[in-house]
Amino acid sequence: MTEPAQLDLGPDPSLLIVDDDEVFLKRLARAMEKRGFAVETADSVTAGKAIATARPPAYAVIDLRLEDGNGLDVVEVLRAKREEARIVVLTGYGAIATAVAAVKIGATDYLSKPADANEVVRALLSSEEALPEPPENPMSxxxxxxxxxxxxxxxxxxxxxxxxxxxxxxxxxxxxxxxxxxxx
CATH class of the missing domain: 1.10.10.60 (Homeodomain-like)
Incomplete structure (x- = not known):
């Protein structure tokens, strides 16, 4: 198996991942570190908001539903602290209403789980003008x-x-x- 290529992430490769699924959180964090991101993780809205306030990252991947609340609260805090941050919201099941809410609050993109590291990277780094490539193997x-x-x-x-x-x-x-x- 080949190692993922290091990406050109600019001067600030900081990435915040907020998810209450510990296995997914650790796996995604490792995969993103291999791609050159400086990863910080949080497993709750409270921890995510604290990191977003103290050290607002350039990139973020935030789960919509967390045990202690809604991930959109973290998106709002991060957007207030760092307007240019690229934010991807993840959810266990996609609904148009939540996708619209996430984008209105400031998310760059919205992905349904299970999303792999390549899909997350494509969503984080896609330009505003172009839509990201569709997933290679979407769920039926x-x-x-x-x-x-x-x-x-x-x-x-x-x-x-x-x-x-x-x-x-x-x-x-x-x-x-x-x-x-x-x-x-």
């Missing part, structure tokens, strides 16, 4: 649907009836979907 529509159902199911403490109610779906239909294997 069936997979996105499956991920969304699983997320709501977990948020409802694995209660099928409550999950079905929140998804406006018949309980038996949901049970059949949950009994199947995840799509690729």
């Amino acid at each position: 529509a069936d997979r996105v649907r499956w991920e969304h159902i699983q997320r709501v199911y977990e948020q409802c403490d694995r209660n099928v009836s409550e999950t079905a109610r929140r998804l406006s779906m018949h309980r038996r239909t949901l049970q059949r979907i949950l009994a199947k294997r995840s799509p690729r």
Whole structure:
């Protein structure tokens, strides 16, 4: 396996990554360091805001939903401290309303998880005029649907009836979907 190429990040390669998924956070931090970023990590809104206030980075990757609040709060603090910062918002499932909110607050781009380091770098470094390249292997529509159902199911403490109610779906239909294997 080849090492990722060092990127030309300008005079300030500082990068803040805010995510409460510890495994993802560490993996992305290592990958970004290999590409030449000076990475700082935070696992909460509180920690992210503290770093954004004390040492506003040139780049940021911020998860939308964190255990102690909304990642957009970190985006607002960072944008106030450093207007030119390039900010990518990540989320477990994409919705047009949250994408619009993220961009209005000052995010440069918006990616759905699971996003790999190459997608994140493309989003961080893309120019304002050009759209970033589409991902090489995007999730299928069936997979996105499956991920969304699983997320709501977990948020409802694995209660099928409550999950079905929140998804406006018949309980038996949901049970059949949950009994199947995840799509690729």
